[in-house]
Structures are given as structure tokens and as C-alpha cells.
Amino acid sequence: MNAVLAQALGPTARATSWRPAAAAAGVLVLAALLTGWSDRPADTVLALAAAGLAAVVVSGLHDPAAALLAPVPVSPMQRRLLRLGLLGVPALLVWWLLTALTTTVGSSGPAPLVALTACGVAVTVWAPPKRAVLVGASTPVVLFALQALPTSGLVSDALVWWRTDPWWVLCAAVVACVAGRQR
Amino acid sequence: MSTVLAARSAAPAAAPSTAAVAWSLARVEARRTLRNPFLPLGLGFALWLLWEIDPRTEQWSGGSYEGMSMSSVSLMWGLSVAAAFAFHRERLPVAVGAPVPEVVRVLARLVAMVPLLGLAGAFAALVAWRERALGGLPIGTEPGRTTDALHTAPELFQHVALGLLAIAIGAVLGRRMRHLAAVIPLVFLLWWVAGAFYWLYGNPVVTPFSLVQVQPILVIVGPSEANPLAFPDSWLLSPPGEYQDGWGRLFVSASLAWWHNAYLLGVALLLLAGAWPRPGRRTLLAAGAILAVAGVVGQFQVIP
Numbered sequence: 001m002n003a004v005l006a007q008a009l010g011p012t013a014r015a016t017s018w019r020p021a022a023a024a025a026g027v028l029v030l031a032a033l034l035t036g037w038s039d040r041p042a043d044t045v046l047a048l049a050a051a052g053l054a055a056v057v058v059s060g061l062h063d064p065a066a067a068l069l070a071p072v073p074v075s076p077m078q079r080r081l082l083r084l085g086l087l088g089v090p091a092l093l094v095w096w097l098l099t100a101l102t103t104t105v106g107s108s109g110p111a112p113l114v115a116l117t118a119c120g121v122a123v124t125v126w127a128p129p130k131r132a133v134l135v136g137a138s139t140p141v142v143l144f145a146l147q148a149l150p151t152s153g154l155v156s157d158a159l160v161w162w163r164t165d166p167w168w169v170l171c172a173a174v175v176a177c178v179a180g181r182q183r
Numbered sequence: 184m185s186t187v188l189a190a191r192s193a194a195p196a197a198a199p200s201t202a203a204v205a206w207s208l209a210r211v212e213a214r215r216t217l218r219n220p221f222l223p224l225g226l227g228f229a230l231w232l233l234w235e236i237d238p239r240t241e242q243w244s245g246g247s248y249e250g251m252s253m254s255s256v257s258l259m260w261g262l263s264v265a266a267a268f269a270f271h272r273e274r275l276p277v278a279v280g281a282p283v284p285e286v287v288r289v290l291a292r293l294v295a296m297v298p299l300l301g302l303a304g305a306f307a308a309l310v311a312w313r314e315r316a317l318g319g320l321p322i323g324t325e326p327g328r329t330t331d332a333l334h335t336a337p338e339l340f341q342h343v344a345l346g347l348l349a350i351a352i353g354a355v356l357g358r359r360m361r362h363l364a365a366v367i368p369l370v371f372l373l374w375w376v377a378g379a380f381y382w383l384y385g386n387p388v389v390t391p392f393s394l395v396q397v398q399p400i401l402v403i404v405g406p407s408e409a410n411p412l413a414f415p416d417s418w419l420l421s422p423p424g425e426y427q428d429g430w431g432r433l434f435v436s437a438s439l440a441w442w443h444n445a446y447l448l449g450v451a452l453l454l455l456a457g458a459w460p461r462p463g464r465r466t467l468l469a470a471g472a473i474l475a476v477a478g479v480v481g482q483f484q485v486i487p
Contacts, residue, residue: 020365027372034380038426044379048372055368062362137364138221141371145228145257 225261266353303346327420446478
């Protein structure tokens with residue numbers, strides 16, 4: 001099975017649309033350079049980067065050949081993992097570059113990025129297939145937007161869990177993905 | 184025989200005119216666009232930002248005035264996403280014998296975006312009402328200070344110009360990108376990063392090219408040791424601080440806002456050219472370039 005995935009690596013990389021990812025990375029690096037140059041804390045930029053990069057990675061799950069590949073003995077989840085690896089590694093490298101270019105008041109670890117990506121993947125797995133990737137890619141940015149809305153109590157806390165308790169969010173999303181591994 | 188003759192003599196059903204088909208498509212697209220879930224999300228966040236602005240709790244003088252200009256950024260995000268959805272449908276293959284050519288279809292989709300511009304206009308009206316309800320906004324530091332500043336008409340019109348730009352961004356990305364999922368993060372980063380860097384747009388060198396014009400513009404007019412009473416009475420002043428060397432003049436101008444709106448409309452036309460079919464694209468590019476360049480030059484002329 002690993003040999004099949006290794007064989008699929010090259011064609012999948014060629015079939016992946018890299019331009020949106022490159023454009024997103026360019027915007028974020030420019031933002032980090034400006035923030036670093038002005039000597040301001042980069043917490044907002046990193047929060048934006050977590051949501052934006054997570055959405056980019058999840059949007060990469062779109063497989064134009066999904067219907068064609070349905071009969072092959074590689075499950076959709078394995079193909080998703082292949083694509084996640086292809087886009088996830090560059091996303092982490094961009095994150096590392098952003099943290100190197102800026103200074104933050106809080107934590108600068110990639111946990112929020114990983115947690116939001118996992119949330120997006122979990123939604124992609126469970127959403128109706130026709131719009132699964134679209135809804136999944138929207139999840140990180142919607143979560144980012146919702147955290148700023150005026151809520152209180154548990155709802156308010158839950159909307160920022162991806163920042164305050166990212167590893168728990170990651171665990172929950174992974175459980176959701178495992179539960180939907182046949183989808 | 185008589186049946187055949189009767190069938191031949193019956194008039195064929197009249198084909199709908201191009202305008203009727205275009206109008207029908209525009210209505211369908213407008214209905215679908217207004218149901219896009221990103222619109223209430225972006226609008227809700229913009230309304231909340233607007234409501235949170237309170238001159239009594241502003242962290243620096245003029246913060247409320249600047250905040251009112253920036254409050255519509257998340258709405259623009261929603262408009263861009265909604266436009267991208269509409270224009271992405273243009274990528275669906277259409278039969279060669281389709282009743283209307285691509286130009287008409289694009290035009291119909293643009294007509295369908297008019298309610299979104301109406302939304303931006305309504306938001307601008309809400310901003311105008313809100314700052315009047317607050318009794319005006321403070322700008323500057325004594326001896327150059329006012330407490331009842333209101334945005335001028337061109338400053339408020341910027342929300343509409345930004346709405347057109349947001350639609351153009353969504354249109355070109357939706358029309359040209361293979362999958363909508365890739366558009367979502369790009370539009371998000373574009374508008375939210377633009378919103379995060381509002382502090383940069385007050386720089387006189389940056390403001391003519393900025394996505395959102397945030398007045399007042401800060402122009403350094405004297406060293407830290409300068410006597411502020413020596414400056415003209417009409418000037419709004421900003422004292423030296425952590426991010427500012429020397430005394431600054433806070434420059435507010437309706438002309439500057441008009442020129443910036445011209446620049447935004449020019450950029451919007453340039454972007455729309457990317458969503459427009461080949462015939463007519465050059466005209467849009469030329470008109471956009473002229474407007475954008477005139478807008479930038481005009482702004483540099485106005486900034487002291």
C-alpha cells in the first residue's frame with residue numbers, strides 16, 4: 001500500500017494547484033515582514049496565518065480525479081493523507097518562516113494551525129461529498145471570524161479553543177476523522 | 184393533409200430576447216448570492232465592530248474615527264466570497280448554441296451584484312448615523328483638537344467603492360480559479376490582513392496605494408521640542424510618541440477621499456477585466472489604468 005502511495009506522490013503533486021498556496025504564503029510573508037519591520041507584536045498576523053494556511057491546506061484536498069480513482073485499492077482517507085502531507089509540510093515551513101521574521105507576546109507554536117487544519121479535514125470527511133472540500137476549507141476561516149463575535153460563557157470559550165487548547169481540539173478532530181475513515 | 188397544413192401555419196413560440204434571458208439570469212444569481220452564508224457572517228462582524236467603537240474608550244486620539252473607516256472590512260470579505268461563488272458558475276461549460284453570449288452572462292452576473300453594493304451603501308449610511316448618534320468623534324490633541332468630527336460624503340462613499348472592489352476581487356478569482364475552495368483562503372487573507380495593517384495606511388507615502396484609506400493622514404510638521412501653539416489654529420495635532428518622532432499634523436480631506444475612491448474604482452475595473460471575456464477587456468483595462476493612475480496622482484497632489 002505504501003508503494004502505491006509513493007507511486008501516487010508525483011502525479012498528485014503535479015495535479016495539486018500550487019498557485020493559491022504560493023499566493024497565500026506571499027501575502028503572509030509580506031505581512032510578517034511589515035510587522036517585523038515596524039517592531040509590532042505579530043500575534044494577530046500569526047492568528048490570521050493559522051486560519052489562512054489551514055484553509056489552504058484543506059482546500060488542497062480537492063481531487064479532480066476523485067471519481068476516476070474511486071475503484072483503486074487506496075482508500076479516500078489515504079489519498080487525503082497524501083495530499084495533507086504534500087501541502088501540510090510547506091505550510092509548516094511557512095509558519096516557521098513567519099515566526100522567524102516576527103516577535104510575539106504569546107506562544108508562537110504551530111498548534112493552532114494544526115488544530116484548525118484538523119477541524120477542516122474532519123468537516124471535509126463528514127460533509128456531503130459534493131461540497132465537502134469547500135465547506136472544510138471554509139471551516140478554519142469561519143472559526144477565526146466567529147471568535148471575535150460578541151458571545152459569552154461556554155460558547156465564547158469554545159470559539160477560542162483552537163487558540164487556547166489546540167491539542168484537545170486536534171484530538172477531537174482526529175477522532176472525528178478516524179470515525180469517518182470509510183467515508 | 185389538413186392537419187399538416189394547420190401545424191405549418193401555427194406561429195412558432197417566440198424565443199425570449201437576449202435582455203429577457205440576461206434579466207432572468209441576473210434575478211436568479213441575485214437570489215442565490217443573497218443566500219450566501221458568508222454574507223451574514225461578514226455583515227454581523229462588521230456591525231459588531233461598528234457598535235464596539237466608542238470614543239470614550241479609544242486607546243489613542245482619532246482611533247474611533249479610523250475605526251469607522253475600517254469597520255466594513257469583514258463585510259467586504261463576505262461580498263468577495265459571494266461574488267466568487269456567482270462568477271465561479273460561469274466556469275460551467277455552456278453549449279455553443281447557448282441563447283446568450285458570455286459577455287451578456289457576465290453582465291447579468293454584474294447586475295446581480297448590485298444588491299451587494301446596496302448592502303455596502305446601507306452600511307455607509309449606518310456609519311454616518313452612528314457617528315452622529317455618538318455626537319461626533321474626537322481627533323487630535325490640544326491645542327489642535329476637535330471632538331465632533333464626522334466623516335465627509337466621499338469618506339463614507341469609500342465603503343461603496345470598496346464594495347465594488349470586493350466584488351471585482353471575488354469575480355476575477357471565482358472566474359479564473361479552478362476550485363472555489365482555493366478562493367476562500369485567498370480572499371480571507373487579503374481582506375483580514377488588509378484590516379490588520381490599518382495603522383500603516385495613515386502614512387502619506389502608503390495611503391495613495393492602500394486598499395482602505397484611513398484618515399487622518401499623519402504628516403510630521405516639527406521636532407519633539409517644537410511649540411505646538413506655534414502651529415496654525417486650524418491644524419489637528421498629534422504629539423510625539425512611541426511610534427512617532429516629532430509633532431504631527433492630522434490631515435483630513437474630502438478631496439483626498441474622492442481621489443482615493445477614483446483609485447479604488449480604477450483598481451476594481453482592472454480586476455474586472457480579468458473576469459470579462461476577451462472582447463471589451465482592453466477597454467476595461469485602459470479605463471481602469473487611467474482612473475487608478477489619476478487617483479494616485481491626485482492623492483499625492485492633495486497630501487501636504
